[in-house]
Amino acid sequence: MYKYDTIDRDFLDRRSAQFRDQVARRLSGELSEDEFKPLRLQNGLYLQLHAYMLRVAIPYGVLSSRQLRGLASIARDFDRGFGHFTTRQNIQFNWIKLVETPDILDRLAELDMHAIQTSGNCIRNVTSDPLAGATDDEVENPMVWCEVIRQWSTLHPEFAFLPRKFKIAVSAGAEDRAATGFHDIGLRLVKARSGEVGFRVLVGGGQGRTPRVAQQLTPFLPKKNLLSYLEAILRVYNVAGRRDNIYKVRLKILVEAMGIEAFSDAVNMEWVGIRDSVVELPLEEFERIQRHFARDTLPPADLTSEILEAYCGKGHAFERWMRHNVLPHYDPGYANVCISIKALGRPPGDASASEMERIADLADRYGMGEIRFTYSQNVVIPHVRRDQLIRVFEGLGDIGLNGGENGLIGDMIVCPGLDYCNLANARSLPLADRIFQHFADAGLRDEIGKIRLNISGCINACGHHHAADIGILGVNKKGVENYQISLGGRAGEDAAVGRILGPSFDEHRVPDAVAAIVGLYLHRRKPDETFGDAVVRLGVDVFKRELYAAA
C-alpha cells in the first residue's frame, strides 16, 4: 500500500494547521458561516441532525492495522466508541464537537490520514475494488491509478468549487466490484488486442433522485493521458454544469442534457489543448507510486493443510463461513477474508472501537497487516494463508463477527434513515432488523444465495437502493412512513437501475413483500441461476404481478 514520505507528512501537518486557523476565524466571526461551510466540508466536517459528523478518508478503502487502531482510539476519545463504515469506503464519526476537530485532524495526521475532500463540492475519495492487488482476475492493480488520481485531485486548484460533489471509481477485475457504472466517472482498466492496457471511460452515472447508469465516453484511453483527460472532463463540467438548481447539478444531468456525443466533443476540445502537456504525470512520479503497490512476496503456504481438513465437515458454521466469506486470492495458498459486520440489532456499517482493534490484530497475525473497507460496508482482510483461516474464524468468533454472510440477504446496505438523518422520510434501521428476523433461518438464506437488498430512507439514495436486486426506498405517504420496492438494480459490469414495482407498503408488510418476491424466485429459478439473473430472464412484471396478487 502507499506509504507517506516526509513530503506527504509535511503537507498534512500544514493542512491541519490551516484548518485550525479556519476554525478559529469562524469562532471569532472573521469568517461567516456561509464562507466557512465549504472549508469545513472540504475537511470532512458535516452538521447533522444531532451533532457534527467527521468523515475520514480511507483512500480507495485501504488502510493499515496501525491506522485502524488509531481510528479505534479516535472513536473512543472523541466519539461514543463507534465508527461507521461508509459506501465510499470511508469511516465516519457521528458525535464530534467542532472545537475538537483540529485535534482529531492532528491525530489523523499522525496516522498519515486526513479528512480532506470527503465532503463538499469537490472530487471525493476515489473508490476501487476491495480485492485490488489480491485477486487474479484483474488486468492490473487499480490501486496504482487510484493513488495517482488521489494525489492529482487533492487540493486541485481548479476543481475545489465544483457545482456539486464528484465521484470517481476505478476497477480492473473481470467482475466490476467498484460500481463504476454509478459514478460521475467510472474507469475500467482494459487490455486492447495489441496488449496495451488503458481505460474504458464511463461518465454521468449516479444515484440520488435521478439515477443514471454511466455512458461510455471512450472505449480506450491510453494510460499516459489519464490526467489530462480527467481534467478536460472536469473542466467541461465545472464550466457548463448547472449551479442554479440543486436537483440538476450533477454531471449525469449535464451529460444527459448535452447528449453523450456533444459532451464528448466538448471534452475533446478541451483535451486537445492539454493532452501530452505538463498536466500529465511524469514517468518517474508514476514509477515512484507504482513501487508502493508491488506485490509482496508471500511466504509459501501449505496447500494440503491438515488443520483445514480437520475442521471441514465438522463445524457447520465454519464451512458456511468458508463458503460465503472466504474469497479467492491470486495465490492458491492464500485467501481474502470478508468480514460482514451486519447483524440483527446493529446498524449496518457500525463497528465498535474494540471490534476495530480486534480486526487490526487479526490482520497483523494472519494477514499482511492490511485491511480494506468495501462498498457494501464490510471489511476485507487480504492475503490470509488458507491454513490459518480457522484461526481467523475463531478470532472473529471471539467478538461475534464470524456469523455475518457476505453477499446473502442479510448483507444489506442501509442508510441511517430517520433515526439520524434530517432528510429522511422513513426509518431504515428498524426495517433492516425486521427483514433480518424474517430471514432468520440460515438454511433459507443459503438457499436464496447471492442477492443484494439495500435500503434508503429517502430519494437521496445513500443506501444505494437503485443498484440493488431488491431496493427499498422510504417514502412519506400522508405523514406515514412507507416503503417503495424496486427490482432489478445492479452495480456491477452490467449496471442497471432497479424498476419500481408499484404502490408502497407500510413497515409491517415489507418483509412479507420481500418474501413473496424471493419465493417466486425460488420457485421459478433455473439451477444455479442467481436472483439477479432470474429477474432479467423472467422480467420485472412477473414479480410485480405476484407481489400485488398476494397483497
Next chain:
Amino acid sequence: MQRPDAQADSDGKVARIQVFAFAPAVMEDLPMPCLQLKTGDSMPEANILQSLSDSDVVAVYFEKFSDGRGFSLGRQLRGSLSCDHPLVANGHIIPDQADYLRRVGFSHVVIVPETLSQWQKSLVAVTHRFQALNTSPRTRSRPRR
C-alpha cells in the same frame, strides 16, 4: 467578509487597490481592467485576446466565492495569455482561496486592505503541488509534490 471591489471611490478616483503578485507584494497602482469578465462568461474570442497589449489588465469578477467557474475561466485565460500578462481576480473571493487562484493562473487579486495579512498567510499555508497546472514558468518550476 467585506466584498472588495475595483470600483472608483467617492471622489471619483480609482480606489486604492491591494494586489498580490506571485510573491505577495503589494501594488497600489494596477490599472483598471481593459477586459472585465465575470464567472459564467465564456472565453472571449481569440481576436479579442490577441488585440490586447501585454500590459492590458484582464480581470475575472467572482460574484460568489463558491462559484468555481471563475477558476476554470482563469485557467483557460492563462492558457491563452502570455505567462506575464496581468490576470486579476476581483469580486467575492476569500483569503483561503489564495493559493488556488494563484495556481490556476491569476497573477493578482483585488482585496480590502484589512485582509492583506490573512491573504499573505494563506499563500504560504499549504505549498505542496500535486498538479502541474499553470502554464506560467514561475509556477511550473515549483516542486510537484
